[in-house]
Amino acid sequence: MSTTRRDTYTPETLLTVAVRIFNERGYDGTSMEHLSKAAGISKSSIYHHVSGKEELLRRAVSRALDGLFGILAEEHARVGTAVQRLEHVTRRTVEVLIAELPYVTLLLRVRGNTDTERWAMERRREFDQQVADLLKEAVADGDLRSDVELRLATRLLFGMINSIVEWYRPDARGASSGEQVADAVVQLAFAGLRSTG
Amino acid sequence: MSTTRRDTYTPETLLTVAVRIFNERGYDGTSMEHLSKAAGISKSSIYHHVSGKEELLRRAVSRALDGLFGILAEEHARVGTAVQRLEHVTRRTVEVLIAELPYVTLLLRVRGNTDTERWAMERRREFDQQVADLLKEAVADGDLRSDVELRLATRLLFGMINSIVEWYRPDARGASSGEQVADAVVQLAFAGLRSTG
Numbered sequence: 001m002s003t004t005r006r007d008t009y010t011p012e013t014l015l016t017v018a019v020r021i022f023n024e025r026g027y028d029g030t031s032m033e034h035l036s037k038a039a040g041i042s043k044s045s046i047y048h049h050v051s052g053k054e055e056l057l058r059r060a061v062s063r064a065l066d067g068l069f070g071i072l073a074e075e076h077a078r079v080g081t082a083v084q085r086l087e088h089v090t091r092r093t094v095e096v097l098i099a100e101l102p103y104v105t106l107l108l109r110v111r112g113n114t115d116t117e118r119w120a121m122e123r124r125r126e127f128d129q130q131v132a133d134l135l136k137e138a139v140a141d142g143d144l145r146s147d148v149e150l151r152l153a154t155r156l157l158f159g160m161i162n163s164i165v166e167w168y169r170p171d172a173r174g175a176s177s178g179e180q181v182a183d184a185v186v187q188l189a190f191a192g193l194r195s196t197g
Numbered sequence: 198m199s200t201t202r203r204d205t206y207t208p209e210t211l212l213t214v215a216v217r218i219f220n221e222r223g224y225d226g227t228s229m230e231h232l233s234k235a236a237g238i239s240k241s242s243i244y245h246h247v248s249g250k251e252e253l254l255r256r257a258v259s260r261a262l263d264g265l266f267g268i269l270a271e272e273h274a275r276v277g278t279a280v281q282r283l284e285h286v287t288r289r290t291v292e293v294l295i296a297e298l299p300y301v302t303l304l305l306r307v308r309g310n311t312d313t314e315r316w317a318m319e320r321r322r323e324f325d326q327q328v329a330d331l332l333k334e335a336v337a338d339g340d341l342r343s344d345v346e347l348r349l350a351t352r353l354l355f356g357m358i359n360s361i362v363e364w365y366r367p368d369a370r371g372a373s374s375g376e377q378v379a380d381a382v383v384q385l386a387f388a389g390l391r392s393t394g
Contacts, residue, residue: 159361192386193354
């Protein structure tokens with residue numbers, strides 16, 4: 001068993017374990033010892049794959065960031081009115097967040113104590129800024145209300161989206177699918193709770 | 198100096214310091230030693246005021262919970278249509294959250310490792326449940342849309358509201374007032390981002 005396990009251990013499965021432990025204990029609170037125990041392999045085996053926990057963090061947040069920035073490259077994020085592009089980006093952000101739940105959770109929780117954490121926060125701010133720019137453009141087009149301050153609207157939109165990592169449990173009985181949650185976010189964010197009938 | 202400080206130390210100022218440290222280090226990560234250093238008084242002086250850190254936690258989260266449950270006792274939370282009462286409760290929840298920011302932040306972060314934490318989580322769920330009931334009633338009245346699943350809508354509404362503790366900084370330059378944030382939340386939650394003109 002133990003030999004098989006060692007043989008089949010890949011950087012990918014190590015990353016899965018590391019992200020789980022980072023989310024459970026916090027990145028700062030995780031030692032190589034914790035990772036070694038959780039993965040069931042020795043520390044020297046881990047060092048065979050990666051230079052240390054910061055590399056694992058970089059790989060993990062890169063996966064989340066690649067997912068998010070990939071959205072901005074999609075056709076529907078580049079073509080159409082600003083409000084259409086914003087709706088697309090909102091929907092896809094929720095879908096990516098749910099598809100890459102542990103990775104985005106980690107990204108949203110990094111604190112900025114290391115170079116990698118600061119880089120991740122900087123990239124995340126770039127993403128948020130691009131969404132904020134879309135919101136601004138849609139307000140200028142007259143498609144979004146102008147009576148709510150832009151910065152506040154952006155914060156609240158992301159507040160709603162990012163809250164998903166706190167309560168969404170894909171394995172819960174009757175859990176909504178990523179698409180259902182994305183639909184709900186788009187409906188609420190753009191049209192609100194009130195019935196229009 | 199030191200004598201004066203000791204003399205003027207009250208349970209109230211001790212609570213203020215304790216809540217700040219709990220929020221910075223996490224409740225689990227805070228020792229009486231940390232509290233003693235931050236407050237600038239000896240541990241035995243702290244024990245003169247309270248039985249330990251769990252009592253400080255109980256007092257702090259009680260302050261947040263009293264604020265929140267106080268809302269449900271207000272006239273506008275009891276009289277009117279369900280949607281009117283829900284709007285009032287939403288607005289006031291944001292205002293209380295901002296007025297009692299460190300206390301509500303702590304309440305939202307407790308993890309359930311001690312009796313006091315579990316009690317706080319239970320009370321918080323009771324509050325959320327009462328808001329969810331209002332939402333349900335307003336949907337039944339036909340005043341809120343029925344195409345978004347109730348549990349999802351409640352989660353997203355609280356997600357937006359609770360995110361405020363993550364980004365609102367009352368001392369930041371040009372910070373919005375509690376009333377401005379409450380207005381924005383009510384506008385977005387009930388009418389959405391889209392302009393109706």
